[in-house]
Structure formats: C-alpha cells, structure tokens
Amino acid sequence: MNQAKESIAAALFLLAAFLSVFSVLLICLFLFVNGIPAIAEIGPLAFLSGVNWQPGNGLYGIAPMMLGSLYITAGAILAGVPAGVLTAVFMAEFCPERLLRVLRPAVSLLAGIPSVVYGFFGLMLMVPLSRFFFGGSGKSILTASLLLGVMILPTVVTVSEAALRAVPRSYYEGALALGATHETAVFFVLLPGAKSGIMAGVILGTGRAVGETMAVIMVAGNQAVLPDSLFHGVRTLTANIVLEMGYAADLHREALIATAAILFVFLLLVNVSFSIVKERRQT
Amino acid sequence: MRKQISLLLRALVFAAALFTAFILLLLVGYILVKGIPHLTPALFAWTYDSKNVSLTPALFNTAFLIALALLLAAPAGIFAAVYMTEYARRGSRLLYPVRLAAETLAGLPSIVYGLFGALFFVGSLKWGYSLLAGACTLALMVLPLIMRTSEEALLSVPGIWREGSFGLGAGRLRTVFSVVLPAAAPGISAGVILGAGRIAGETAALIFTAGTAAKIPESVFSSTRTLSVHMYTLASEGLYLDQAYATAVVLLLLVLAINICAALLAKKMTEERNG
Numbered sequence: 001m002n003q004a005k006e007s008i009a010a011a012l013f014l015l016a017a018f019l020s021v022f023s024v025l026l027i028c029l030f031l032f033v034n035g036i037p038a039i040a041e042i043g044p045l046a047f048l049s050g051v052n053w054q055p056g057n058g059l060y061g062i063a064p065m066m067l068g069s070l071y072i073t074a075g076a077i078l079a080g081v082p083a084g085v086l087t088a089v090f091m092a093e094f095c096p097e098r099l100l101r102v103l104r105p106a107v108s109l110l111a112g113i114p115s116v117v118y119g120f121f122g123l124m125l126m127v128p129l130s131r132f133f134f135g136g137s138g139k140s141i142l143t144a145s146l147l148l149g150v151m152i153l154p155t156v157v158t159v160s161e162a163a164l165r166a167v168p169r170s171y172y173e174g175a176l177a178l179g180a181t182h183e184t185a186v187f188f189v190l191l192p193g194a195k196s197g198i199m200a201g202v203i204l205g206t207g208r209a210v211g212e213t214m215a216v217i218m219v220a221g222n223q224a225v226l227p228d229s230l231f232h233g234v235r236t237l238t239a240n241i242v243l244e245m246g247y248a249a250d251l252h253r254e255a256l257i258a259t260a261a262i263l264f265v266f267l268l269l270v271n272v273s274f275s276i277v278k279e280r281r282q283t
Numbered sequence: 284m285r286k287q288i289s290l291l292l293r294a295l296v297f298a299a300a301l302f303t304a305f306i307l308l309l310l311v312g313y314i315l316v317k318g319i320p321h322l323t324p325a326l327f328a329w330t331y332d333s334k335n336v337s338l339t340p341a342l343f344n345t346a347f348l349i350a351l352a353l354l355l356a357a358p359a360g361i362f363a364a365v366y367m368t369e370y371a372r373r374g375s376r377l378l379y380p381v382r383l384a385a386e387t388l389a390g391l392p393s394i395v396y397g398l399f400g401a402l403f404f405v406g407s408l409k410w411g412y413s414l415l416a417g418a419c420t421l422a423l424m425v426l427p428l429i430m431r432t433s434e435e436a437l438l439s440v441p442g443i444w445r446e447g448s449f450g451l452g453a454g455r456l457r458t459v460f461s462v463v464l465p466a467a468a469p470g471i472s473a474g475v476i477l478g479a480g481r482i483a484g485e486t487a488a489l490i491f492t493a494g495t496a497a498k499i500p501e502s503v504f505s506s507t508r509t510l511s512v513h514m515y516t517l518a519s520e521g522l523y524l525d526q527a528y529a530t531a532v533v534l535l536l537l538v539l540a541i542n543i544c545a546a547l548l549a550k551k552m553t554e555e556r557n558g
Contacts, residue, residue: 002454009456013370016362017377020384020430023423027391027399034402086299094296103304105546110307112542114484116515117531121310123518124317124528150306157303183289183296211392213487214515238394238487245401245491260398264391271390 028264035261038254047258053224055244055252062259064226068141068234069210069266071227072220075145076152076209081202083149084156085191088198091157092164093186111154119218122147127219130231139221140231147219148212152205159204163197164190200277207270210263213238237263311535318532321525331497336523338530340499341513344414345537347500348493348509349479351418352425357475359422360429361464364471367430368437369445369459389427393488396424400492415503417493424488425478432474436467436552469555473548480541483534486511510534 039047042060050061091103126147131138167190175185191198213236221233222243235243241256241263248256328337363381371378400420410416440463448458464471486509494506495516508516514534517527 006454006456009459010370013362013366014377016359017366017371017381019359019363020388020426021380023426024384024387026403027395030399030402031395083299083302086296087303090296090300094293095300103300106304106307108542108546109311109539110303112480112484112538113310114486114511114514114534114538116484116486116511116518117314117535118310120514120518120527120531121313124524125313150310153303153306181285181289183292184285187292207390207392211390211394213392213394218518238392241394241398242487242490245398257398257402260395264395267390267392267395268387271386274390275386 031257031261031264034254035258038251038258039261041251042255042258047255048262051226053240055248055255058251060251060255062237062240062255062262064224065235065237065240065259066262068220068227069236069238071141071234072144072148072216072236073206073209075141076148077202077206079146079149080152080205080209081156084153084201084205085160085198087153088157088160088164089186089191091161093182093190107154107157110150111158115151115212115215116218118147118151119215122215122219134231136231137221137233139219139233140229141220141227141234142230144216144220144234144236147215148209151212151215152208155205155208156198156201159201160194160198163194163201166197167193196277196280200274203270203274203277207267207274210266210270211238213242217242237266314528314531314535318528318530321529322532323529326526326529336513336517336526338510338513338526338533340497341508341510341530342533343499344493344507345483345509345511347414348418348421348489348507349482351414351503352421352482353475353479355418355422356425356429356478360426360474361433361471363426363430364433364437365459365464367434369455369463385427385430388423389431391424393424393485396420397488397491399423400488405492410504412492412494412496412506413504414493414500414507417489417507417509418503420488420492421482421485424485425481428478428481429474432477433467433471436470436474437463439470439552440466467552469548469552473545473552476541476545476548480538480545483509483541484511484538485509486515490515510537 047060047062049063050059051063052059052061053064091100095103122143126143127138130140130143171189171193172185175189216236217239220236220239222235222239223233224235227234237259240259245256325335326337327339328335329339331337331340367378367381397420400416404410404416404419405412444462444466445458448462453461489509489512493509495508495512496506497508497513500507511534514527514530517523517530
C-alpha cells in the first residue's frame, strides 16, 4: 500500500516536471504548423524581406516590422544599459548601506510595474514632450526606445549588481595596493571582472525589449512601413500581432502566426546566447 | 590628472543613480498626482457601462483570474520543483530537457503565450474568449517562475532535515510533505505571490484569450476583462483619460501590495534559515 502510494506520487511529480516540456512542444507545434505553410505560400523571401505589409492586397512582407523591433531594441539598449550598469556600480560600490535598503526595493518596484502603466505614462508624458521638441506625432522610434530603456533598467541593474558583488574582493584590494583609487579600481578592475555577468543582464534585457508589446503599441505609432527617421513611427513584430489578430482571417491570420513563429526563433536565439554566457561564467 | 579621472567616474556613477531614482519618482509621482483626484466613488460602482467606466468588475475579474491561474500553475510548478530537488538523481539526464523547457518558457514574450492560447484554448478546445482560457494561458506563463522559486526554496532546506526524517522511518513522500515542503513554504509562497503580481500586470496574453467583456463572469466560460486590460482599453480609446489615470493608480497599488507580500515572505524565509 505504502509502496504503491510512493510510486504514484513519484510518477505525479515526474509528470509535473515534464509539463513544461509538453507546453514548449505544444507551443512550437501550434506556431509552426500554422505558420510554416503560410510562409511557404507567401514565399520565404517575400515574407522575410518584403517591405510591404498590405494584407488587403495580398502583400505580407514583415521586413518593416523586423527592422522596427531591431531599431527599438537597439535604442532601448543604448538608453538603458549605460544607465543601468552605472546604477549597479553605484549600488555595489558607492552606496551607503542605509540608502541601499531604500534603493533595492525601489528597483524591484520598477520591475514590477505593469507594462500598460509604462505605456500609459509614455503616452501621456513622453509622447507630448517628444512632439513638442521634435515635431511630428511624437509617437516614434525615439520615444519607444527611451520608454523601453527605462523598462529594461531594473533587469540590467539587478543582474549587473549581483555580477559586480560576485567579483572576488582580492581583485579590488590588489588594484588598491598597486596605487589605484577606489574609482579606478572599480571601473578598470571590478567592471571588467564582472563583464560576463553584466552581459547576461544585457541579454535578459534584450529579450524583454524584443518581447514587449503593450507599452510599445502605445508609443511607437505602429505604421507598418520601413522606418526612415528616428522621429517617425514604427511597428514591431509584437505590435503587428496584437493590432491585427482581432480581425484577421485565413492567410492573413496565418501570416500573423508566422510572425509569432519568427519572434519565437528570435527569442530562442537570445536565450541560447544567454545560456552560453552563463555557462562560460561558470567554467 | 588621476584625481580628475576619479572625480569624473564618481560623477558618472552618481548621475546614473540619480537618473534611475528620478525616473522612478517621476513615473510613480506622475501617475499618483494625476490619478488620485479622480478616484471617485463612481469609479467603484458595481457595474460598468459606457457612461461610467467603473473598475469594480475588472477588479473582481483580476482576482478570479489570479485564483484560477494559480490553482492550475502552483501545484504543477511546486510538484515539478519537488521532482527536480527531491526525486531526480543529481545530474540526472531527465533534468536537462526540463530545465531547457523552463528556461525557454521563461523567455517567451507574453504575446506568444496570448497567440498560443488563442489558437489552442480558444480555438482548438472551443472554449471561446473565456476566464478559463485566460487562466490556462497565464498558468503556463507563470509556471517557470513558480518552478524556479520553489526549486530555490526547496534547495535551501538543509539536507540533514531530510536525513533526520528518513532516520525516523518516514518514507520519501512523507518526508516531502511533512518536513521539506513546510520548511520551504515561505519561499514557495513568495514565488507564487510573485506569479500573482505578473498575472495582475499582464495584458497582451489576455486580450485574445480572456477577451474584454467588462462584467463579472457568470461561469469560467464567460469572457472577462482584468484590470490591466481595462486600463489598456481606457487608454487606447482615449475617451476617459482621467479615469484611466485613476485606474492606473489602483493597478499600481495592487501590484505594489502583491510585491510587498512576496518580499516579506522571502525575507522571512532567509531570516529563518540564518537565525
């Protein structure tokens, strides 16, 4: 009796562990079974490098959206990473203990704010400001990049701070003994020592920026055309799905699923590079 | 020269920290200042209609959705963690695909979950836009989070406790349920509550699974609108911006309260271990 109970429980736990594997397989199955035929019908080249997205005219080129995601993500990294890494340096090496007790929860609060609230903030404050300073509608690559830069800030700060604290103290002390000041020791010894950990944080932030949807929709303008200026609107892969899924049918719908499949592959690449960086750190 | 470089670096670091603090204060301050004056009783009226965009139904829907999604995800995630820490042998080959899958799930953007939910739960299983479809979708989304935090909590239970339990003649199952899980409970609950926070803040995965009906659901197959989705609808329609600010305040406070609970539990866990 007891023996049977033990084996049933063991099987149940094993099943629970493999639930995540089944889920990933199921998600893959649904995305690719629906997406790949659509890509084949449109033509892989026409789908990936086509610059026109006009479902009404049978044109399904997602190049504008891929570039849109790329630009906004790059912009977010340019905006968020330097600020994030320097804030992490502050928290790890310059911050008095008492201030840290306020700053840490503040950063995790920033991480917990829902993306609609970020988007709303961007829409109500950043978009008018950008309109005032740069003209146009204010919904642009620049606005979206800055907002996403803020959104990835907590990820970059948390991971980088942990990486900085993981660098052996003897490195820092050695640098001081060689005549470095506190600042130069931190920047030229500790920071390079924490490089791969910081890189991991940047990659995590990249994943978040590529996948972000609601905040981007509210501030990026969403025009499905090739972006030609920092101050013009752009549509990301994620936005494309949300904006049109509600009414799309047939090939249009499948093209959107194919967009999600591309996004899935994109993020898989990000995850793989993250595990490579993580593993290199451990060896 | 050396002194100037040091000063410059110091200035950079302080400027960045000030910038981060400023952004946080600006964001929270702006929402609070613009939103709090519009927290009127009408906003909390029992029903929503197009004249009075009450958030009460959305608040209830959020609670229902969190409860249902966690009911599905928490046991699965905790059991998976039990398997990984208590049952699998160290370096077992079965663990590799599980970890890989959990990491992949954790990295997927919410819109991919939303699309999958729309295809599978709403489409193939014919549930339609429903509370159940939304809950299942979000359960998948928070599963890796619950798995990871539970695993960490279980790993932090000292091995000697398990040995003591085995020594007293308890079986594996009894050890897990009477010794290991109770000891890890604060850490596990912290993870589950973090999951609740993510569910409360989620929008993209819900629009095409749970739908946007702004009323209290009659059954798990009714379409529902959570607070985040409600907030998005108000903001994108642009007709009730004052109410949107007030809704943002409520959403912010809700998520803040959830995160504080999680942090307190996590703190309790580390204090018990160290004390």
